[in-house]
Amino acid sequence: MKKRTVLLSALTLTAGLASAALVQNTYKKGLKIAMLPKIINIPYFTTTDNGGLEAIKELGGIGKAVGPSDGGASSQVSYINTLIAQRQDAIVLAANDANALVPSLKRAMAQGIKVVTFDSDVAVEGRQIFINQAKSDGIAKGQIELLSKLMGGKGEFAILSATPNATNQNTWIKIMQDELKKPAYKDMKLVKIAYGNDDDQKSFTEMQGLLQAYPNLKGVISPTTVGVAAAARYLSTSPKKGQVMLTGLGTPNQMRSFIKDGTVTAFQLWNPGDLGYLAAYAAAALASNQVTGKEGDTFTAGKLGKYTVGKNGEVVLGPPTTFDKANIDKFNF
Amino acid sequence: MKWRNLLGWEVTLIVLVFAALFSGALLSPAFLTASNLTFLTANFSEVALIALSMTLIIIVAEIDLSVASTLGLSSAVLGALFAAGWPIPLAIVAALAVGALAGLFNGLLITRLGLPSLAVTIGTLALYRGLAYVVLGDKAIADFPAFYTNLGFGTLPGTPIPIPIALFFVLAVITVVVLHATAFGRSLYAIGANPVAARFAGLRVERVKLSLFVLSGLMSALAGVVYTFRFASARADNAVGLELGVIAAVLLGGVSIFGGKGSVVGAVAAVFLIGIINGALTLVDVSNEVLTVVTGLLLIGSVLVPNLLGHFRTYRERRRAKGDRVIQ
Numbered sequence: 001m002k003k004r005t006v007l008l009s010a011l012t013l014t015a016g017l018a019s020a021a022l023v024q025n026t027y028k029k030g031l032k033i034a035m036l037p038k039i040i041n042i043p044y045f046t047t048t049d050n051g052g053l054e055a056i057k058e059l060g061g062i063g064k065a066v067g068p069s070d071g072g073a074s075s076q077v078s079y080i081n082t083l084i085a086q087r088q089d090a091i092v093l094a095a096n097d098a099n100a101l102v103p104s105l106k107r108a109m110a111q112g113i114k115v116v117t118f119d120s121d122v123a124v125e126g127r128q129i130f131i132n133q134a135k136s137d138g139i140a141k142g143q144i145e146l147l148s149k150l151m152g153g154k155g156e157f158a159i160l161s162a163t164p165n166a167t168n169q170n171t172w173i174k175i176m177q178d179e180l181k182k183p184a185y186k187d188m189k190l191v192k193i194a195y196g197n198d199d200d201q202k203s204f205t206e207m208q209g210l211l212q213a214y215p216n217l218k219g220v221i222s223p224t225t226v227g228v229a230a231a232a233r234y235l236s237t238s239p240k241k242g243q244v245m246l247t248g249l250g251t252p253n254q255m256r257s258f259i260k261d262g263t264v265t266a267f268q269l270w271n272p273g274d275l276g277y278l279a280a281y282a283a284a285a286l287a288s289n290q291v292t293g294k295e296g297d298t299f300t301a302g303k304l305g306k307y308t309v310g311k312n313g314e315v316v317l318g319p320p321t322t323f324d325k326a327n328i329d330k331f332n333f
Numbered sequence: 334m335k336w337r338n339l340l341g342w343e344v345t346l347i348v349l350v351f352a353a354l355f356s357g358a359l360l361s362p363a364f365l366t367a368s369n370l371t372f373l374t375a376n377f378s379e380v381a382l383i384a385l386s387m388t389l390i391i392i393v394a395e396i397d398l399s400v401a402s403t404l405g406l407s408s409a410v411l412g413a414l415f416a417a418g419w420p421i422p423l424a425i426v427a428a429l430a431v432g433a434l435a436g437l438f439n440g441l442l443i444t445r446l447g448l449p450s451l452a453v454t455i456g457t458l459a460l461y462r463g464l465a466y467v468v469l470g471d472k473a474i475a476d477f478p479a480f481y482t483n484l485g486f487g488t489l490p491g492t493p494i495p496i497p498i499a500l501f502f503v504l505a506v507i508t509v510v511v512l513h514a515t516a517f518g519r520s521l522y523a524i525g526a527n528p529v530a531a532r533f534a535g536l537r538v539e540r541v542k543l544s545l546f547v548l549s550g551l552m553s554a555l556a557g558v559v560y561t562f563r564f565a566s567a568r569a570d571n572a573v574g575l576e577l578g579v580i581a582a583v584l585l586g587g588v589s590i591f592g593g594k595g596s597v598v599g600a601v602a603a604v605f606l607i608g609i610i611n612g613a614l615t616l617v618d619v620s621n622e623v624l625t626v627v628t629g630l631l632l633i634g635s636v637l638v639p640n641l642l643g644h645f646r647t648y649r650e651r652r653r654a655k656g657d658r659v660i661q
Contacts, residue, residue, distance in 0.1 A: 040620070040621065041622075064618060066615075066618055066620075067621075068621055069620075069621040069622060069625075070574075072570075072573065073564060073566065073568075074560075074564055074571075074572070075621075077564060078372070078376050078612075078615065079615070081369075081372035081373075081376075082369075082372075082612075082615045082616050084368070084372075085361075085363040085364075085366065085368065085369040085372065085616060086361075086363055086616065087363070097473060097564075097566055097568070098473065098475075099473055099475030099565060099566050100473070100475070100564040100565060100566035100568075102475075102565065103482060103486055103564075103565050104486075123475075163570070164466075164470075164471030164570075165471055165473060165568060165570065170471070
């Protein structure tokens with residue numbers, strides 16, 4: 001009797017789960033989904049776009065990637081307006097400004113277009129879901145921890161950021177500054193925050209300037225893929241190579257040669273391909289009316305498995321990965 | 334003759350505007366929808382506003398490269414004052430005043446010290462952008478009341494015409510009247526064509542130029558206010574690089590970079606032409622790089638075509654002259 005109840009409830013449970021899974025996997029076919037990166041044709045966003053396009057293809061949708069070639073919010077607004085005119089089912093974007101995009105994104109949502117942000121969020125009322133590459137906390141603390149390890153826990157260091165307005169960069173820097181107040185980091189001193197504007201040459205020159213202005217500099221964190229690669233390129237030819245510890249957020253393909261020649265010991269990043277992939281699945285889940293973006297909604301994102309929407313429509317991809325000599329050859333993006 | 338040539342170029346531009354509209358409609362069914370045309374025209378409202386004063390400045394053979402930085406500065410001032418608790422109308426007046434002062438500073442350096450406007454405004458391009466960062470830092474002020482942001486991206490009630498473009502049309506009509514129907518306007522051509530002769534003719538060249546630079550600062554600041562509300566965001570880096578778009582449009586509009594020639598109608602038609610082409614090509618997913626190439630080619634074409642036509646005309650006149658001699 002007892003056994004039968006257990007068996008029965010197990011059966012019901014399985015059936016329930018199966019039907020739940022079935023419901024969750026009914027993505028609409030032929031969805032028109034557009035990827036709108038911060039800047040088009042830079043390696044990082046090409047990878048996120050490709051991840052997104054792969055997901056849209058898996059789902060039998062019509063995907064495309066469009067975007068501005070400068071980092072201005074206003075150029076992104078005109079793309080959003082164009083996507084509205086084209087009647088896309090969903091827009092998947094990395095925002096260049098937390099607020100400037102909101103009015104046009106609201107117009108998009110008013111016309112039934114679903115909006116998912118990834119990489120850099122907009123104000124909550126401007127989108128349904130935000131795919132966070134990792135908790136800001138995890139990234140900022142991870143970067144400080146990694147640099148502290150590389151610098152032996154003491155010395156002067158600088159931060160080479162992207163633009164002064166970049167939402168994610170500023171959040172990380174703020175957390176880093178708080179983190180430095182901990183006793184473990186009492187011998188580390190942040191001497192300068194420089195801005196390379198996510199521009200290769202500007203970042204290169206800023207790195208040059210940092211090394212000249214601070215002769216005792218022991219470390220640099222550049223939490224931007226453009227910045228860290230440009231900084232590494234300068235450092236690799238400078239006499240400070242091996243003395244100044246450079247780390248940051250970079251892609252394995254950009255950083256491979258600098259890891260191999262000893263310019264950089266270790267750096268971190270999430271997998272941007274997975275980030276775009278997850279964001280596109282979230283968009284498709286919204287456009288298929290599987291989820292609305294409220295806390296507790298769940299959806300299945302192909303090869304990445306099941307995700308749950310958290311507070312304020314946030315979905316976290318996962319913890320960042322540290323790349324070094326030992327593992328870098330396992331990655332290609 | 335000169336007047337007729339000019340009119341020819343303007344008519345060409347207007348025909349091209351309609352051709353671009355027609356091609357846009359063929360390329361995408363979404364193009365001629367009211368909402369798309371609204372976005373598209375709102376997109377170039379700041380360029381259009383500044384193009385009006387830039388036309389006048391280039392006609393007197395000067396240039397103002399600091400317009401986008403003045404826009405950024407006035408946007409930063411507007412944002413900072415609003416954040417500090419000023420009522421918005423007052424903050425707008427202050428932003429406009431700052432723009433006029435920026436223009437006055439340019440104008441004084443150019444007219445009182447006799448410095449070339451190109452050099453002065455390259456300097457103030459950096460200076461005003463720097464000041465914008467001093468005023469607002471890396472902050473973005475965004476929580477403007479809905480009434481003002483609606484002015485920025487709303488339309489005239491019952492029409493698809495964006496409010497900033499409506500404002501532009503009013504100012505464009507005023508500019509046309511001033512430039513083509515007043516003594517002041519006609520004096521600009523004289524100054525641009527030959528400042529020395531103009532001075533001997535009793536025109537107060539320096540004072541006219543000074544007033545144009547103040548006007549340019551004021552218009553840039555007005556564009557800054559429009560930009561701030563249109564994007565609901567006051568930032569120090571608003572509209573970086575916009576000056577090149579403005580100058581490109583004015584030159585495509587047939588205003589001579591050497592001064593003395595050109596009209597507001599041409600410049601306005603060119604602003605619309607570039608805006609419509611960009612809008613239509615974006616709608617069919619043409620990439621940004623290609624758009625930049627197209628704009629560049631248009632600009633070169635605008636210099637090349639009238640030049641070639643001129644050569645062709647002289648050639649034909651020579652042939653005709655020869656023919657006349659044979660008949661004799």
